[in-house]
Amino acid sequence: MEYLEEFINYLKLKNFSQKTITGYRNKINSFSNWQNIKESDVLKEDIESYKDHLEKKNYTCHSVSSYLYGIREYFKYLEKKQYVFLNPFNQYLIPKCYKSLPKDILSINEMNRLLSFIDLSRKTGIRNRALVELLYSTAIRNDECVNLKVTDIELSSGYVRIAEGKGRKERLVPLGNKAIYYLKLYLKNRTVTNPDELQLFLNKYNKGLGGQMINNIVSGYGEALKKQVTTHTLRRSAITHMLLNGASPLFVQRIAGHENITSLRPYIRVSIPEIKEMHNKKHPREKCV
Numbered sequence: 001m002e003y004l005e006e007f008i009n010y011l012k013l014k015n016f017s018q019k020t021i022t023g024y025r026n027k028i029n030s031f032s033n034w035q036n037i038k039e040s041d042v043l044k045e046d047i048e049s050y051k052d053h054l055e056k057k058n059y060t061c062h063s064v065s066s067y068l069y070g071i072r073e074y075f076k077y078l079e080k081k082q083y084v085f086l087n088p089f090n091q092y093l094i095p096k097c098y099k100s101l102p103k104d105i106l107s108i109n110e111m112n113r114l115l116s117f118i119d120l121s122r123k124t125g126i127r128n129r130a131l132v133e134l135l136y137s138t139a140i141r142n143d144e145c146v147n148l149k150v151t152d153i154e155l156s157s158g159y160v161r162i163a164e165g166k167g168r169k170e171r172l173v174p175l176g177n178k179a180i181y182y183l184k185l186y187l188k189n190r191t192v193t194n195p196d197e198l199q200l201f202l203n204k205y206n207k208g209l210g211g212q213m214i215n216n217i218v219s220g221y222g223e224a225l226k227k228q229v230t231t232h233t234l235r236r237s238a239i240t241h242m243l244l245n246g247a248s249p250l251f252v253q254r255i256a257g258h259e260n261i262t263s264l265r266p267y268i269r270v271s272i273p274e275i276k277e278m279h280n281k282k283h284p285r286e287k288c289v
Contacts, residue, residue: 001032002039007077019143027070039075040084044091047071051095061097068094106237110225111136117224123189124204128217130179130186131201131209134160135218135231137179139238139256142211142231149198150187155180162257173255239264 004025011021031050047068054064072089079087106114115132119125135145144162152161158180159172175183192206199208209217215230222229235256242252249264258264 003083004028007074024070027067028074031071039078042088044088047088047092065094065097104233105240114221114225117221126186126189130182133179133182135234136238137176138173139235146211148200150200
């Protein structure tokens with residue numbers, strides 16, 4: 001693809017994360033390797049054929065859509081720079097994938113049980129409790145947790161600053177009282193041999209915890225529940241629990257760092273009994289009887 005490197009530099013200037021940039025590069029290269037064709041020659045029919053090609057390789061609906069969205073962004077850039085006369089995506093609608101509510105969401109009772117499994121008699125247990133409480137309280141992503149520094153935690157005001165989320169946009173996320181309590185306890189016991197090590201969560205060698213290690217910690221407590229639990233499970237559970245407890249979707253969207261409220265659609269599909277219960281609690285006429 002003739003303009004790929006220029007597009008990559010454009011993404012860097014827009015402060016996209018390296019992970020996002022790599023994703024765009026891989027998707028565009030995949031399309032280019034499938035059919036060696038100049039950008040200006042790509043037609044709607046080529047996009048349809050590429051979609052069929054991915055489906056024949058047993059890509060899921062979401063994976064196919066992700067590839068097509070990545071290529072579409074590239075052609076939007078080409079069109080804006082007038083490198084192509086016709087953007088094939090102007091005539092092609094990417095198929096929607098309708099999500100069902102993820103099955104790995106924990107109930108509130110299961111979440112409380114998971115927290116109770118953490119042994120607070122050990123320093124690593126105090127760290128792990130602070131870690132899990134933070135993940136559940138804020139619904140932050142794994143990579144956002146990895147990038148947290150001590151200076152990002154504002155315990156006095158009850159906020160955590162997420163500085164490297166999607167698109168590298170900063171946002172402030174409230175901390176719950178339980179998370180604040182255990183973070184204070186952890187920071188009181190946090191020993192550092194290297195004063196330049198500012199990463200919030202450290203291993204026994206006083207080095208920052210990586211994303212895989214954080215997932216391993218969480219999944220270890222999930223085994224006691226006899227469930228597969230990851231950091232993303234905690235994120236989805238937190239989002240679901242807030243919505244079921246009556247939180248505004250706009251409020252949850254801001255906390256979770258979703259760019260579009262439609263990302264919450266799978267979580268809003270609560271059951272009929274839950275809808276009825278919420279109606280009884282929230283509708284003004286229900287309080288008049």
